[in-house]
Amino acid sequence: MPDVANRPLGYVGRFAPSPSGPLHDGSLAAAMASYLDARAHAGKWLLRIEDIDVPRTVAGADRVIMDQLQALGMHWDSPPTWQSRRLDRYQAVFDRLLQQGQAYGCACTRRQLGAGAYPGTCSHGLAPGQRPRAWRVRVPQGVVHFDDRWLGPQCQDVAAQVGDFIIRRADGLWAYQFVVVIDDGDQGVTDVVRGADLLDSTARQQVLAGLLGQRAPRVMHVPLVLDESGHKLSKQNHAAPLDSRNALATLEKAWMHLGFRPLPPIADVAGFWAQALPRWAVRFNI
Template structure:
């Protein structure tokens, strides 16, 4: 699939789905290591939401951040999903093979004057951001970019990264798990990076282009990505894409540190020796009661039925 340039947004039904009637969901892990209990919660919720809606569930390997990618981790992740009965539809795509598609989207924005070069170092960005008042919408403590290079590079400076010129306005969206959300991206985030100083494409650009190219209608993922949603919707609309509906599910926290369970925090890989028990752990983290099932297929059938009842998808 390729980025086909701007297109008009589709009309939505009362429940927020695109009027094509087809549900397309996706799971998009980063191959920085095997899946752990936290990532399985997002994978399971995403899978069940797609299957309960009678839709498609895609797998995308988000390896755009090449320095963090571990060789072979993508195949390990695919094997884990298959062992747990989480079978995807269609071909898997790897972001590392999509450079030309991201470039096309970037060029489209640049032709309309919506990107500009930034020569700031990380230290300069942090110092300038610290001098600005913290926006209440930045619940995670993120400081907005101060716009230092918005009107041109200072003399003697060269471009390190490229940023999106964020338009003014408040983005309001309905999160299916958390309810209505709102963020003034210009003030809470500022002009965010589309191409990094190391030449790699930023996650925000890649995920928006890929969701648009794959026709993704619904994104179910961890709550740690909630604060990325408004800026992704801004970018999607600037590219003429229809932003998907979103559901941000609870995170699993490390009981010792209180931090999100993640590969960076050395979370252990999933226990595949007891797949039903492993699935039930993720299921209970989503607020459900454990299901007695003989195998993953039986578990997923029961879980899908319960998901339909809870979210009234049909």
């Protein structure tokens, strides 16, 4: 029986790639998981281009990513959004946090801090003559608990293990942790399905959601696709772009990466989704 009590009303999921290059096998596995979960819940699937990290953005990569998704039969339900077009919104939220005393300027350098949790050096104000290099959010005390739909119960003491974390970087760019929470709240995202490399970000994002008065989405972190040396496939590691010309084989490969058994013989992309969707629903009791 489907777990009706655990099914969100008005499911809204999203895929949020950074346009630092084309999609590869690893990013497709995350895209596929988020797409299947949205469709299994009869929900909406949004596309967000996370181009907030300007130095890593490659011109035209957003269009390439959209073309790849469509060639693989993955179609979003609302017009795509770009973080680079929402800078005024991020500034407004940042100003509010400053006014409320929930964020503050920090003059510390990475060399001064070293490894480990931020010790709160600048949390009570800067010394005379100091200027902020970055801005941090005040993290409340307490352990953050959440249930990951793939990995099970998780917890992190953000205050003790991370400390007050950066929401605006020393180069003036907004931090990923900050903008993604604002975006999820504004778009009404109920469920985040993404790669396991972002599991460690979840508790920080839930802290921010609480400070902003938002309900944190449910989360599912799917296994990473690794290269032959056991490292995560990534654009930084020069992962090969997807071959969308052979869409069916590409989809079947991603399906196997997610730990599913091979599907029966399939004629086309539409047939793949028709076979994969009910299997996903059964696997996660939807």
